[in-house]
Amino acid sequence: MEVFSQVRELGPKSEGGWASGKLRLTLLISFGGLLALMVVAGLEALRLARQLHTQEEAIRQTFLAHTQPLLFLSTSIYIYNDRIQEYLMSQEPQADGLTPEEFSRLTAEINSTLRKYPENRQPEERALLESLQQMFTEQQGMLNPVLLWSREERHKQALHFLNEEVLPQRLRIHETAEKIGLWNNQQLVAADREMFASFAILQARQTRLLAIALTAGLVLSLASILYLLRLGEEAQRRYQELARSRGELEALSAQLVDAQETERRSISRELHDEVGQSLGALLVEVGRLAASVPSDNTQIKDHVDKIKSVAETTVQTVRNIALLLRPSMLDDLGLIAALEWQGREVSRRSEMEVEIQSGNGAEKIPDEYSICIYRLVQEALNNAARHSSAKNARVTVEQTANKILVCVFDDGRGFDPQRVRGLGILGMEERVRRLGGMFTIDSKPGGGTTLRAEFPLSPLNQERP
Amino acid sequence: MKSIRVLLADDHKLIRAGLRLVVDQQPDLSVVGEADDGRQAVELAKSLKPNVVVMDIGMPNLNGIEAARQIGEMDPGAAVVMLSMHSDESYVLRALSAGARAYLLKDSATTDLVQAIHAVAEGKSFFSPAVSKVLLQDYMRKLRRSGAEDSYDLLSPRERGVLQLVAEGKSNKEVASLLNLSVYTVETHRAKIMQKLNLKGVPELILYAVRKGIIS
Numbered sequence: 001m002e003v004f005s006q007v008r009e010l011g012p013k014s015e016g017g018w019a020s021g022k023l024r025l026t027l028l029i030s031f032g033g034l035l036a037l038m039v040v041a042g043l044e045a046l047r048l049a050r051q052l053h054t055q056e057e058a059i060r061q062t063f064l065a066h067t068q069p070l071l072f073l074s075t076s077i078y079i080y081n082d083r084i085q086e087y088l089m090s091q092e093p094q095a096d097g098l099t100p101e102e103f104s105r106l107t108a109e110i111n112s113t114l115r116k117y118p119e120n121r122q123p124e125e126r127a128l129l130e131s132l133q134q135m136f137t138e139q140q141g142m143l144n145p146v147l148l149w150s151r152e153e154r155h156k157q158a159l160h161f162l163n164e165e166v167l168p169q170r171l172r173i174h175e176t177a178e179k180i181g182l183w184n185n186q187q188l189v190a191a192d193r194e195m196f197a198s199f200a201i202l203q204a205r206q207t208r209l210l211a212i213a214l215t216a217g218l219v220l221s222l223a224s225i226l227y228l229l230r231l232g233e234e235a236q237r238r239y240q241e242l243a244r245s246r247g248e249l250e251a252l253s254a255q256l257v258d259a260q261e262t263e264r265r266s267i268s269r270e271l272h273d274e275v276g277q278s279l280g281a282l283l284v285e286v287g288r289l290a291a292s293v294p295s296d297n298t299q300i301k302d303h304v305d306k307i308k309s310v311a312e313t314t315v316q317t318v319r320n321i322a323l324l325l326r327p328s329m330l331d332d333l334g335l336i337a338a339l340e341w342q343g344r345e346v347s348r349r350s351e352m353e354v355e356i357q358s359g360n361g362a363e364k365i366p367d368e369y370s371i372c373i374y375r376l377v378q379e380a381l382n383n384a385a386r387h388s389s390a391k392n393a394r395v396t397v398e399q400t401a402n403k404i405l406v407c408v409f410d411d412g413r414g415f416d417p418q419r420v421r422g423l424g425i426l427g428m429e430e431r432v433r434r435l436g437g438m439f440t441i442d443s444k445p446g447g448g449t450t451l452r453a454e455f456p457l458s459p460l461n462q463e464r465p
Numbered sequence: 466m467k468s469i470r471v472l473l474a475d476d477h478k479l480i481r482a483g484l485r486l487v488v489d490q491q492p493d494l495s496v497v498g499e500a501d502d503g504r505q506a507v508e509l510a511k512s513l514k515p516n517v518v519v520m521d522i523g524m525p526n527l528n529g530i531e532a533a534r535q536i537g538e539m540d541p542g543a544a545v546v547m548l549s550m551h552s553d554e555s556y557v558l559r560a561l562s563a564g565a566r567a568y569l570l571k572d573s574a575t576t577d578l579v580q581a582i583h584a585v586a587e588g589k590s591f592f593s594p595a596v597s598k599v600l601l602q603d604y605m606r607k608l609r610r611s612g613a614e615d616s617y618d619l620l621s622p623r624e625r626g627v628l629q630l631v632a633e634g635k636s637n638k639e640v641a642s643l644l645n646l647s648v649y650t651v652e653t654h655r656a657k658i659m660q661k662l663n664l665k666g667v668p669e670l671i672l673y674a675v676r677k678g679i680i681s
Contacts, residue, residue, distance in 0.1 A: 272523075273477070276550075277477040277479055277480060278479065280477070280479065280480050280483075280571055281477075281479035281480060281482070281483055283483075283571075283572060283575070284479075284480065284483025284484070284486070284487070284574070284575050285483065287483075287487075287575030287576060288483070288486060288487065288575065291575075312572055315572060316572075319550055328523055328550075329551065329553070329555060329556065331523070331528075332522055332523050332528050332529075332530065332556070333530065333555055333556065333559055337555035337556070337559060338555070340553075340554070340555045341551070341553045341554075341555045341556075344553060344554065344555075344603055345553075347603075347606065347607075348602075348603070348606070351610075353607065353610045391610075
């Protein structure tokens with residue numbers, strides 16, 4: 001029974017440890033993996049977004065760098081031409097403001113604007129710029145002699161010169177500038193288109209990554225679910241196995257207890273009926289022999305007395321053995337009387353006084369409970385008398401409508417039930433549990449011991465006499 | 466001389482044979498029947514009307530105690546001598562409660578049986594000396610351990626006299642005439658004895674008397 005209890009205590013603990021360890025590992029791997037995938041996908045998305053943003057910013061900067069000088073150039077050329085027109089149309093001998101100095105200042109301004117145009121020029125762009133520059137140089141060359149004209153010359157030729165030379169040239173310059181602007185716009189559109197294309201590529205990459213992450217997550221969680229299910233099944237199977245083997249052990253120990261009782265009863269009966277009765281008859285015969293011996297024949301009388309005394313001792317011994325095996329008072333007088341007898345037996349042998357208290361219905365306790373309670377009380381009283389140096393012990397037995405309650409108290413030195421669990425206690429527990437009862441020990445060092453057994457009664461049991 | 470009719474009840478033939486030899490040796494005793502178990506003992510008691518039934522306590526079918534109770538209810542004139550292997554109080558008290566007047570240990574049956582049969586036939590009680598000894602020892606041990614005083618000292622001399630006569634099996638009327646008292650006074654004494662000694666009923670009173678060695 002010692003071994004049984006160890007199986008009972010160790011079994012579930014190691015089972016739980018095994019299952020929870022594997023479970024923890026599985027959860028860690030599956031959810032850790034999922035989390036890692038998500039982090040990777042998120043970081044990648046962030047990086048791509050930043051990259052797109054940088055690209056877009058670069059395109060905008062390039063466009064601005066190209067269009068701004070162009071705008072400035074257009075304005076400068078416009079002012080330049082305006083001034084020239086003004087000068088040519090003026091009737092004043094010395095035209096206002098347009099001195100050769102101012103002329104060369106305006107020219108220098110336009111030239112510097114042209115130089116400010118960003119260096120990273122495409123071939124087409126460069127060609128346009130160069131033609132623009134050339135046109136401007138031509139115009140300058142054309143205008144230089146005009147500045148030296150007299151008032152009359154100006155008056156005579158200004159209109160013609162303006163219409164034939166300056167305006168067409170000015171138109172051409174503007175056209176070229178427009179062309180450059182247009183080209184820049186085209187470049188912007190192209191860059192935008194390129195960016196959209198790369199954005200689409202990025203989007204596709206992102207989608208692919210997400211799909212991979214999702215699929216991996218799905219596979220991972222499916223695998224985890226399957227594994228967990230298998231783990232659960234395994235645990236369930238092991239539990240059932242354990243429960244079954246525990247049930248078998250309990251059945252076996254119940255059978256052992258039953259077999260022990262049956263065996264004891266039959267040996268006791270045998271001793272009582274055969275050996276006991278033969279010895280009893282022998283005693284009667286010896287008694288008669290003693291009576292028939294003449295009182296003056298002391299030698300024979302001594303012999304007969306000796307035989308009688310040996311026979312008496314033997315009878316007593318056999319009777320004690322039979323009683324130990326099966327208390328005949330349980331059959332003759334019932335449980336309470338048997339307990340009272342047991343209590344007095346313990347009192348006679350030890351320093352402990354035993355009191356038996358029985359409540360209502362205690363006389364009608366069914367037989368299978370009687371023997372169990374008897375053995376329980378016997379063990380408890382013997383333990384108390386042997387180990388606890390108790391002065392008093394009290395046994396109470398009560399039967400109510402639906403249960404039997406047995407308590408054994410003693411005022412001895414007590415013990416720690418968590419640590420001390422002898423075979424005797426296990427045996428008591430086994431007997432009680434076999435009948436579906438509950439067994440508890442309440443004790444602490446120095447505080448006496450209370451032992452309780454409670455048996456539920458089915459209506460069937462109560463009706464039995 | 467008037468013969469005393471004896472019925473023997475024991476489930477063991479050898480024992481019955483031995484007892485029969487002892488009884489038959491006495492001129493004033495005669496065995497009128499033998500029973501194998503309690504049920505047969507009750508039936509034979511009914512048909513044979515014995516004066517004394519000598520009965521083993523542990524018998525199959527119906528044990529000696531139940532059989533004694535049934536015989537007592539059926540025929541109060543039949544006195545029961547109980548035979549037992551146990552000198553324990555539980556047995557003695559239950560045997561007395563069932564109506565037995567004598568209680569013998571089987572070990573000493575041959576020595577004491579004749580004396581016991583004569584005693585119960587006269588309406589007296591009888592207990593094997595070994596039984597009285599065990600009962601007294603148990604009682605003394607209990608007194609010593611509990612530290613209580615002997616309740617016998619609480620009784621007046623008159624009450625002690627009444628106790629002995631009642632324990633011997635005398636009725637209130639017999640006690641009254643023996644002690645020259647009225648029946649009412651005897652009843653009062655009895656009630657006081659029961660109260661002082663904390664006893665319930667005549668069987669416990671007899672048991673007490675045996676323990677104290679007042680009767681044997």
